[in-house]
Amino acid sequence: MTQKELAAAANVGSQTLADFERGARTPHPNNLSAIRSALEAAGVEFIPENGGGAGVRLSKRAS
Known part of the structure; x- marks a missing residue:
C-alpha cells in the first residue's frame, strides 16, 4: 500500500501521513485511529507489548 493509498483509505492528508512516517x-x-483502521482493513494485525515489544503482522486472511 502506498502512502497515497493509505491516506485515501484513512481519509487523512498525504502530508499528515508523510510527516508521521518520518517522525x-x-x-x-x-x-491516528483512522490510519490504524485502514491498515487493519488491509489485513495488518497490531500485536500488543508482550515482553518482546509491540509489533505488526499480516493476518492470515490477507495472505
Missing part, C-alpha cells in the same frame, strides 16, 4: 509529528488521535 516530524504525531497525528491527532482521530487521524
Whole structure:
C-alpha cells in the first residue's frame, strides 16, 4: 500500500501521513485511529507489548 493509498483509505492528508512516517509529528488521535483502521482493513494485525515489544503482522486472511 502506498502512502497515497493509505491516506485515501484513512481519509487523512498525504502530508499528515508523510510527516508521521518520518517522525516530524504525531497525528491527532482521530487521524491516528483512522490510519490504524485502514491498515487493519488491509489485513495488518497490531500485536500488543508482550515482553518482546509491540509489533505488526499480516493476518492470515490477507495472505
